[in-house]
Amino acid sequence: xxxxxxxxxxxxxxxxxxxxxxxxxxxxxxxxxxxxxxxxxxxxxxxxxxxxxxxxxxxxxxxxxxxxxxxxxxxxxxxxxxxxxxxxxxxxxxxxxxxxxxxxxxxxxxxxxxxxxxxxxxxxxxxxxxxxxxxxxxxxxxxxxxxxxxxxxxxxxxxxxxxxxxxx
Amino acid sequence: xxxxxxxxxxxxxxxxxxxxxxxxxxxxxxxxxxxxxxxxxxxxxxxxxxxxxxxxxxxxxxxxxxxxxxxxxxxxxxxxxxxxxxxxxxxxxxxxxxxxxxxxxxxxxxxxxxxxxxxxxxxxxxxxxxxxxxxxxxxxxxxxxxxxxxxxxxxxxxxxxxxxxxxxxx
Numbered sequence: 001x002x003x004x005x006x007x008x009x010x011x012x013x014x015x016x017x018x019x020x021x022x023x024x025x026x027x028x029x030x031x032x033x034x035x036x037x038x039x040x041x042x043x044x045x046x047x048x049x050x051x052x053x054x055x056x057x058x059x060x061x062x063x064x065x066x067x068x069x070x071x072x073x074x075x076x077x078x079x080x081x082x083x084x085x086x087x088x089x090x091x092x093x094x095x096x097x098x099x100x101x102x103x104x105x106x107x108x109x110x111x112x113x114x115x116x117x118x119x120x121x122x123x124x125x126x127x128x129x130x131x132x133x134x135x136x137x138x139x140x141x142x143x144x145x146x147x148x149x150x151x152x153x154x155x156x157x158x159x160x161x162x163x164x165x166x167x168x
Numbered sequence: 169x170x171x172x173x174x175x176x177x178x179x180x181x182x183x184x185x186x187x188x189x190x191x192x193x194x195x196x197x198x199x200x201x202x203x204x205x206x207x208x209x210x211x212x213x214x215x216x217x218x219x220x221x222x223x224x225x226x227x228x229x230x231x232x233x234x235x236x237x238x239x240x241x242x243x244x245x246x247x248x249x250x251x252x253x254x255x256x257x258x259x260x261x262x263x264x265x266x267x268x269x270x271x272x273x274x275x276x277x278x279x280x281x282x283x284x285x286x287x288x289x290x291x292x293x294x295x296x297x298x299x300x301x302x303x304x305x306x307x308x309x310x311x312x313x314x315x316x317x318x319x320x321x322x323x324x325x326x327x328x329x330x331x332x333x334x335x336x337x338x
């Protein structure tokens with residue numbers, strides 16, 4: 001009985017440690033994987049659920065106002081949004097990671113970003129996508145599958161268009 | 169002797185009045201919180217961007233913004249618990265230095281305790297086994313030693329006797 005208890009405890013401990021290790025070692029969500037569904041409440045109060053946009057290409061951009069390397073791509077993302085807006089089948093969503101609202105709103109204002117943006121409440125979305133930092137952008141096709149993962153900023157508007165155009 | 173309880177009562181009343189006048193770390197609404205007020209709360213929080221650095225010691229822009237929020241909330245008269253709850257709502261449980269005692273988080277509190285108690289139980293049984301094993305072994309050793317010395321004495325005596333016998337013949 002004593003031995004069973006001891007071994008049971010050791011196995012339980014190892015299971016917990018193993019579970020933690022697997023979680024921490026899990027890499028990033030990659031190309032070809034189904035994008036995790038999420039709900040984003042924008043700063044202006046609308047709610048966006050990823051699964052509601054099946055049939056459209058969705059660009060999910062993680063950013064933060066304190067992130068210097070997010071700034072160079074901010075204008076290009078807005079320009080890409082404006083470029084595809086008349087078609088209506090490409091949605092841009094900005095997920096504001098670990099940020100404070102006044103600074104985030106000032107950032108959106110500075111770069112005149114008009115597509116929906118909202119805070120990553122309780123960091124649920126960033127954890128679901130297992131991001132390692134910002135900026136990171138996931139381009140999701142009409143079937144909800146991730147077709148491109150951009151680590152770091154896009155270099156130009158053409159860079160963004162060259163990834164989205166073949167999907168349309 | 170009778171004066172002493174009165175003195176204690178006066179002291180207790182003064183302490184209670186003081187406590188009522190300065191309720192913990194909450195800052196009166198409208199007053200400007202000091203850096204110490206901000207850091208008292210900040211040191212209990214961790215920003216997910218800079219892992220393992222408490223908010224009061226972190227120098228990144230994100231952490232500066234967070235400390236700014238703490239200052240604003242204190243200025244608005246929020247309590248420490250309200251501010252911590254706000255950060256948890258915004259950024260999740262992992263911002264807390266101490267995970268809340270609920271759900272799976274209990275593992276963090278229970279496992280070390282179980283390991284500690286298990287260790288003590290193991291040590292107790294190990295010491296007990298050593299204590300019972302030691303006298304047995306030493307008595308076994310003692311018997312062996314006595315038998316050895318008896319054998320060597322016997323051998324010696326027989327040699328002496330033989331020597332004596334040889335000399336008496338000679």
